[in-house]
Amino acid sequence: RCRAISADVPNGNGDFFPTDELKKAYKSFIGVGMYKDHDSDSVDKSIGKVLWAEWIDEGKYVECYCCVDKKLDPGMARRIEMGQANTVSMGCMVGEAECSVPGCGNIAHNQLELCEHMIPGRGIKGKKGSDGKVAHEINRILQFTELSLVTVPADPTAHIFEVFAAMQKGTSTVEEFRAALLEELAAAAAKVTPT
Numbered sequence: 414r415c416r417a418i419s420a421d422v423p424n425g426n427g428d429f430f431p432t433d434e435l436k437k438a439y440k441s442f443i444g445v446g447m448y449k450d451h452d453s454d455s456v457d458k459s460i461g462k463v464l465w466a467e468w469i470d471e472g473k474y475v476e477c478y479c480c481v482d483k484k485l486d487p488g489m490a491r492r493i494e495m496g497q498a499n500t501v502s503m504g505c506m507v508g509e510a511e512c513s514v515p516g517c518g519n520i521a522h523n524q525l526e527l528c529e530h531m532i533p534g535r536g537i538k539g540k541k542g543s544d545g546k547v548a549h550e551i552n553r554i555l556q557f558t559e560l561s562l563v564t565v566p567a568d569p570t571a572h573i574f575e576v577f578a579a580m581q582k583g584t585s586t587v588e589e590f591r592a593a594l595l596e597e598l599a600a601a602a603a604k605v606t607p608t
Contacts, residue, residue, distance in 0.1 A: 414575040416568075417442060417466070417560055418503050420473040423549035424567040427531075427539030429513065430552050432473055438555035439475040442466035442503075445559050447479050449489065451504055453559040460486040463560050474570070477501075477560060489562065499573045502566040508554025514542055521550075 420432040443466050446459035453459075461481035469476050483490040492498035512519040512528050514537070519528035530536045530548055537548045566572075 414476065414478050414577075415501050415560075415573040416571050417463075417475045417477045417501060419568050419570050423513075423539070423547045425539065425565075425569070426567040427547065427549040428552055428567070429549045430555070434553050434555055435473075435475055436468055438505075438557065439466050439468050441555070441557045442475065442477050442560065445557055447481055448559050448561045449486075450563055451502065451559070451561045453504060453561065460489060460562075476574075479560060481562075493562070493573065494576055496576075498562050500563055500566045501571050501573065502561050502563040502568070503557055503571070504559040504561065505552075506556045506558055507550075507552045508556075510550040510552050513546070513549045513551055515544060 418430060418435065420430055420435045423429045442463045445463050446453065446456060447461035447463065448458055449460065461479060463477050463479050465478040467476045481490050481493060489498060508522065510521045510527075510531070512521075512530050514528075514530045517528055517530055519526070519531075521527045521531070527536075531538045531550055538550060540548060542548045
């Protein structure tokens with residue numbers, strides 16, 4: 414169980430994800446692959462998958478429930494269990510990115526439309542501008558494509574909260590585990606008294 418992405422604050426890459434956009438897109442995490450260090454150009458490199466995603470209003474972030482297959486990467490599974498691998502980073506497609514630099518506000522729909530401030534390696538994206546604020550892209554129209562285990566996440570709060578050492582008793586496949594997890598979540602939600 415991990416915090417996958419936070420809203421309304423620029424991350425270390427100079428990307429900003431508004432609350433409203435994350436609320437619309439967070440379910441697209443469900444079913445995407447788990448990878449190592451964003452090495453996700455082939456599904457064959459997947460070591461697991463995201464089983465479930467929830468929007469957490471208090472704290473403004475997306476929480477994901479994920480599984481890593483011990484057979485695909487026993488070393489990584491062990492590092493997760495021991496707490497040595499405990500941070501994640503998401504990958505997503507962005508339909509629209511707006512420059513935050515005052516007086517610019519350029520809106521790009523692809524790399525060719527980026528303004529001079531946001532061009533990777535040449536612009537000031539992720540750096541403080543003359544106004545003292547971090548220049549960033551305000552990302553909209555999101556589709557999450559993967560979640561990776563990384564050493565240094567762009568979002569410093571993107572970490573693993575809890576590790577379940579094995580699939581629950583009576584489950585033998587990822588699909589059965591996901592169904593059991595959803596039953597537990599529904600039961601827990603039913604016990605919560607609305608305030």
